[in-house]
Amino acid sequence: MTEKILIVEDEFIVAHDLQMILQRAGYQVVGIADSVKQAEAILEKQAVDLVLLDIYLKGRLTGIDLARHLMKIQIPFIYISANSNEKVLEAAKSTSPYGFIVKPYRDRDILLSIDIARYRKENSHNMKTSSERFMQDFIVDISMKSLTWQKKIIAMASAFQPYIPFDFIVLSGIEKDGKRYREIGITRENFDQYGLLSVSEFMELTHLSSTQYANINQLLPETTTDCIYIGDDFENVKKSVPMKNLIANTYQLNANLVKTFYLENGDQISFSFYSRTQNIYQQAHMELLSSLSATLEKKLAHIIDLEKVGAEPVNKKPDNILPPAKTEFENIIGKSTAILSVLDKIKIVAPTNTSVLITGESGTGKEEIAKSLHRLSQRNTKPMVAVNCAALPFDLIESILFGHEKGAFTGAVNTRIGKFEEANGGTIFLDEIGEMPFDLQAKLLRALQEKEIERIGGKQPIAVDLRIIAATNLHLEKEIAKGRFRLDLFYRLNVFPIHIPPLWQRKTDIPLLAEYFVNKHAKVIGKSIPSIPSDFLDRLLQYDWPGNIRELEHIILRSILLASNGKLNPNDLELGMKHEEPGLPHEIKTINDNERDHIIRVLALCKGRVAGSGGAAELLGVPATTLNSKIKKLDIKR
Numbered sequence: 001m002t003e004k005i006l007i008v009e010d011e012f013i014v015a016h017d018l019q020m021i022l023q024r025a026g027y028q029v030v031g032i033a034d035s036v037k038q039a040e041a042i043l044e045k046q047a048v049d050l051v052l053l054d055i056y057l058k059g060r061l062t063g064i065d066l067a068r069h070l071m072k073i074q075i076p077f078i079y080i081s082a083n084s085n086e087k088v089l090e091a092a093k094s095t096s097p098y099g100f101i102v103k104p105y106r107d108r109d110i111l112l113s114i115d116i117a118r119y120r121k122e123n124s125h126n127m128k129t130s131s132e133r134f135m136q137d138f139i140v141d142i143s144m145k146s147l148t149w150q151k152k153i154i155a156m157a158s159a160f161q162p163y164i165p166f167d168f169i170v171l172s173g174i175e176k177d178g179k180r181y182r183e184i185g186i187t188r189e190n191f192d193q194y195g196l197l198s199v200s201e202f203m204e205l206t207h208l209s210s211t212q213y214a215n216i217n218q219l220l221p222e223t224t225t226d227c228i229y230i231g232d233d234f235e236n237v238k239k240s241v242p243m244k245n246l247i248a249n250t251y252q253l254n255a256n257l258v259k260t261f262y263l264e265n266g267d268q269i270s271f272s273f274y275s276r277t278q279n280i281y282q283q284a285h286m287e288l289l290s291s292l293s294a295t296l297e298k299k300l301a302h303i304i305d306l307e308k309v310g311a312e313p314v315n316k317k318p319d320n321i322l323p324p325a326k327t328e329f330e331n332i333i334g335k336s337t338a339i340l341s342v343l344d345k346i347k348i349v350a351p352t353n354t355s356v357l358i359t360g361e362s363g364t365g366k367e368e369i370a371k372s373l374h375r376l377s378q379r380n381t382k383p384m385v386a387v388n389c390a391a392l393p394f395d396l397i398e399s400i401l402f403g404h405e406k407g408a409f410t411g412a413v414n415t416r417i418g419k420f421e422e423a424n425g426g427t428i429f430l431d432e433i434g435e436m437p438f439d440l441q442a443k444l445l446r447a448l449q450e451k452e453i454e455r456i457g458g459k460q461p462i463a464v465d466l467r468i469i470a471a472t473n474l475h476l477e478k479e480i481a482k483g484r485f486r487l488d489l490f491y492r493l494n495v496f497p498i499h500i501p502p503l504w505q506r507k508t509d510i511p512l513l514a515e516y517f518v519n520k521h522a523k524v525i526g527k528s529i530p531s532i533p534s535d536f537l538d539r540l541l542q543y544d545w546p547g548n549i550r551e552l553e554h555i556i557l558r559s560i561l562l563a564s565n566g567k568l569n570p571n572d573l574e575l576g577m578k579h580e581e582p583g584l585p586h587e588i589k590t591i592n593d594n595e596r597d598h599i600i601r602v603l604a605l606c607k608g609r610v611a612g613s614g615g616a617a618e619l620l621g622v623p624a625t626t627l628n629s630k631i632k633k634l635d636i637k638r
């Protein structure tokens with residue numbers, strides 16, 4: 001089918017140039033508009049598959065205004081603008097475009113961006129239908145299981161979580177007579193661990209007497225009208241509905257989505273989803289619930305037994321019906337809202353073929369997330385090949401990625417298979433993608449789009465079937481604004497972004513991580529550390545963790561090495577966590593001298609051990625072979 005494209009551009013010459021490019025490539029141009037008003041008139045009359053959109057147009061309204069309308073009516077669009085400064089990009093980004101082309105452009109930039117937009121559209125469509133299908137099947141399935149109503153509710157909540165993230169749900173039932181409310185709360189305790197909360201337990205938690213509770217509830221109970229409350233709307237609804245205010249304050253919640261289902265027997269069941277994450281609920285969440293309405297209205301009566309809700313005691317302990325988190329994410333420790341939402345995202349995207357861009361500061365666990373994505377994908381029997389783009393020698397990078405033929409250049413004595421071919425059928429993990437040389441970014445983009453690579457000196461392209469996961473600790477939009485990163489590559493990679501927050505934003509994970517690292521390293525080192533003293537933990541919690549989880553792990557490893565009589569000493573932490581004040585040191589050392597001194601200090605700490613767990617190489621975060629060659633080069637002697 002020929003895609004129908006609308007051009008919204010106020011410069012006549014540019015608009016006609018675009019039209020020629022598109023028509024030559026076989027696209028149908030359904031119109032050219034020079035203002036938002038004119039574009040809206042065409043959109044009303046014509047079916048349009050894609051809009052090419054300039055930012056500054058005739059009239060008061062800009063392309064960004066039209067973009068908001070296009071978002072609503074779900075028509076993909078690509079910006080074409082001469083303005084690529086950070087501010088414009090930020091505003092454009094908030095409208096979720098499918099691409100951004102900077103003027104002046106070449107014909108192939110336009111065509112490539114349309115290909116990328118098509119890729120993104122197919123992905124979001126597949127993701128939407130697969131989540132709808134999954135939830136439909138799940139609801140039917142769980143309704144037929146012979147489980148208690150409590151277990152069924154928890155199973156359903158847990159299935160909803162990746163698609164409609166929440167920290168708390170209020171389930172309200174209104175029976176046929178319209179009078180009696182049945183209410184129950186669902187709390188998230190951990191990944192795939194939920195607890196049910198009865199009204200009396202909620203009263204206990206909030207120190208309210210039944211009269212006080214009844215007063216609040218009678219004033220205005222939890223609402224049942226379908227609505228999304230985010231930002232100011234959430235603040236306002238808290239003021240007008242005291243029950244919402246109480247719930248939000250009790251669990252530090254910041255957004256709410258309400259959806260009611262009308263059962264065949266006349267009962268109504270309403271779901272009020274709450275999240276700690278601000279602005280999290282969007283129209284897409286409501287649409288997913290609406291698409292499930294028919295199934296839910298038929299099946300909910302077999303899942304939630306309103307007669308029993310409120311009449312029976314609920315489980316106090318978190319219930320756990322699905323396989324425990326350990327089997328899925330055993331390498332990722334943490335139960336902060338921030339890390340749980342990362343795990344939810346992994347769960348959604350892992351089984352698909354979608355490209356993922358992982359962002360986060362150094363040492364936040366980007367590589368661990370990439371490993372989980374691969375492990376939970378259908379490609380897990382094939383390799384995941386990791387490439388650190390920052391560590392590749394500039395002149396060899398192309399050959400390392402794509403391979404070369406024998407004799408392709410001086411020194412190419414044998415044919416060499418590149419990382420892309422090595423990862424065929426599996427996943428390629430491009431770490432530190434922001435460091436990839438600009439020229440090579442075009443080749444990478446071509447490889448991704450055309451699904452084929454060319455070895456240096458090769459005569460024919462080689463087909464590769466890969467899933468790409470990229471990671472960066474750079475702000476890629478800033479790199480784009482500085483002209484160091486390709487905008488089109490960014491759009492191709494950033495199909496499903498996962499941001500990992502730094503450790504200081506999820507300090508609640510520190511005790512769990514500390515316990516995990518103490519157990520992991522004490523065992524290998526052969527020391528018994530039965531517990532973590534509270535003063536040691538307090539000290540860890542006070543620190544601001546500029547180096548994230550990697551730094552936490554190293555500091556704990558070093559405290560274990562220094563511990564005597566099986567007791568971790570908070571004073572040992574001082575050593576590791578002290579930060580030099582910025583500024584010039586008294587004595588200016590060469591880089592080599594500095595490196596030499598640092599290695600000597602770490603070797604002394606590890607009693608001269610280079611390799612293995614607890615060895616200097618591990619503490620320094622380099623392979624033992626690298627450290628050995630540095631020791632030799634820097635002439636470090638025992």
Ligand SMILES: Nc1ncnc2c1ncn2[C@@H]1O[C@H](COP(=O)(O)OP(=O)(O)OP(=O)(O)O)[C@@H](O)[C@H]1O
Binds near residue numbers: 334361364365366
């Ligand atoms: N949630 C976690 N649970 C347990 N270990 C973790 C977690 N996150 C990270 N780690 C550990 O912390 C260390 C650093 O993680 P990782 O290498 O994945 O970080 P990164 O973000 O890729 O760093 P960089 O940007 O420097 O490449 C690793 O040893 C990893 O196993």
